[in-house]
Amino acid sequence: MVGVTRWVKRLLPHGLLGRSLLIIVTPLIVVQLVSTYIFYATHWDTVAKRLANALAGDIGAVIETLRAFPDPDSQAHTLRIAASRMELDIRYEPEGILPNVPGEPPVGIMDAALYQSLRERVQRPFQVDSESFDREILVRVQLQNGLLEVFVPRKRLFSSTTYIFVLWMVGTSMLLLGIATVFMRNQVRSVRKLAAAADSFGKGHDVPNYKPEGASEVRQAAMAFLIMRDRLKRQIQQRTEMLAGVSHDLRTPLTRMKLQLAMMGELEGRVELEEDVAEMERMVEGYLAFARGEGSETPVPTDLAQLVEEVVGRYRRQGSEIDLHVENAVSLTLRPHALSRALSNLIGNALRYGGHVWVRVGCRPDGVDVVVDDDGPGIPVNQREQVFKAFHRLEGSRNVATGGVGLGLTIARDIVRSHGGDVLLEDSPLGGLRARLRLPL
Structure with a gap:
């Protein structure tokens, strides 16, 4: 479990912009998946059944009309009506027999709905060929006196709302993602500026032109940084001035002590006193060097x-x-x-x-x-x-x-x-x- 957690953490974005977009994109993707599932489970299935029922009903109506009016002229007139009004290219072969070849099982929602509708509306032996032609589907129906071949345009079984729905979802999602990216980038920019200002100040550079911007929380952090910067600068300046002042004030009595030792001549303990004065002078110089280390260069x-x-x-x-x-x-x-x-x-x-x-x-x-x-x-x-x-x-x-x-x-x-x-x-x-x-x- 720990290994999986580490692996997931490695895959997740590390930046604020990436994580913010992930928070926005994840619910968006979940909503799309749920919407797509509901669409495919209800709307598309319903539309497919209705289109298939309409096609099977037209084929059944043509078959019943041919059976009711068996004379050649009536049958030819029926086929012309089917071609012009129903977009069905029907060819009747007298004495034709349905090929004794097992039909392929239906593939997809449209084919399954068509098979089910033909069983209910036609109630005769049939075969469906949806692979041989690009723009048409061939339906063969065995009649008593012949074989009926019906060439159906695929558009009669195809609903464009499916692709329109998917494209609309993807398009709006990309638009929302783009808008969110622009807004989040502006918010993250203020955080990056604050980080750059803090890093620059930590390296000893002054940041006089930095101004708080962004969301209220970021502005609050920026104001806290500016207050901290001013406080640190005051403390450094006070320490530098204090050390420099103390060291400078100590030089005057040290100079007097050196003059007095020089005028005392050879006395007992003079060498030790000179060493003490020299040590104090080196310490004062050290104070001054330490103070200059935080100078205003x-x-x-x-x-x-x-x-x-x-x-x-x-x-x-x-x-x-x-x-x-x-x-x-x-x-x-x-x-x-x-x-x-x-x-x-x-x-x-x-x-x-x-x-x-x-x-x-x-x-x-x-x-x-x-x-x-x-x-x-x-x-x-x-x-x-x-x-x-x-x-x-x-x-x-x-x-x-x-x-x-x-x-x-x-x-x-x-x-x-x-x-x-x-x-x-x-x-x-x-x-x-x-x-x-x-x-x-």
């Missing part, structure tokens, strides 16, 4: 491969060994300065802990990957999410050569997530750590 179309080459080039000019491999050029809408900072943090961490770094830019079906590999000691699996927390450091010393403030990976992931992507840490095939930066297309 405008996204612009950017060649990601060229951006990576520029970041790698800066490290190479400082003497670092970095292997760079770019599969193909990719243009994305990015905040280039912010993303450059994120790449610098990832490559800088790899250079700090590894002797050699490999950087690769590659495309995947739904986005782009920038992979940074190193041959360093790596990070244990159970601590890979912890290192993204602000101020978390695996190396506990205050030595700037062996560890920073603890905001490098936090800033990198924060920037990448503001673009709709993410930063993941994995095992590198080179023995160290792999940092995978993923960006959506």
Whole structure:
């Protein structure tokens, strides 16, 4: 049962437009099937019987007239009346005998009704040939003195209302389906616009021109999205301003402390105080960098491969060994300065802990990957999410050569997530750590 359910779910449409049309089309098809069944079971059967009774009655009337007036002139006159008034081409063969060949069983409602009517109205041996001629049906009737062959036009047994009824049902159904498709497409378009706006905002792009439209429920969801967008922007702006203000205010007392330490001369504990001041200064710079990560830089179309080459080039000019491999050029809408900072943090961490770094830019079906590999000691699996927390450091010393403030990976992931992507840490095939930066297309 579970397998059947899964199979049915795979066959059903996944989009809102397809499912909405399915809801409309399914009752329509059921109504058509029921109407067709009722039509075939009642109307068509009734019409077929009446047409067959009329034809059998005409043949019976001709037979009785021929029997009542046996002279050749009267019989010829009767046959002319049948041809002109009844559309029956009748040929009488005196002394003719009905072929001793079993007749074919009736096929379809029309043939069955004709057989039944001939048995009731003619009451003589007969054969019906409905296959030999395209436009006529041959009815042979055995009389006492000969064989009567009656060529009947098929239109006398055919009712055009059958096809008219079917064509009318199909035509109106297609018209209703077309109208429903147009209306449903307009309704689905507003949902798609809302989804596109949410996706664009999730990638860090502003959507100032989006306006709620569509049904009242869709408008309600769109208004909720706009309120959420404004609330998030206010929160981001408040956090950025707060961090920038705090960091800026801390620089003044730090500068005074540095001047006072410089004027104190050689005193006991001066070196430790200078180290504390330097540590606080690095933390303030980290605050400012973290605040700038959510800055108001405008996204612009950017060649990601060229951006990576520029970041790698800066490290190479400082003497670092970095292997760079770019599969193909990719243009994305990015905040280039912010993303450059994120790449610098990832490559800088790899250079700090590894002797050699490999950087690769590659495309995947739904986005782009920038992979940074190193041959360093790596990070244990159970601590890979912890290192993204602000101020978390695996190396506990205050030595700037062996560890920073603890905001490098936090800033990198924060920037990448503001673009709709993410930063993941994995095992590198080179023995160290792999940092995978993923960006959506």
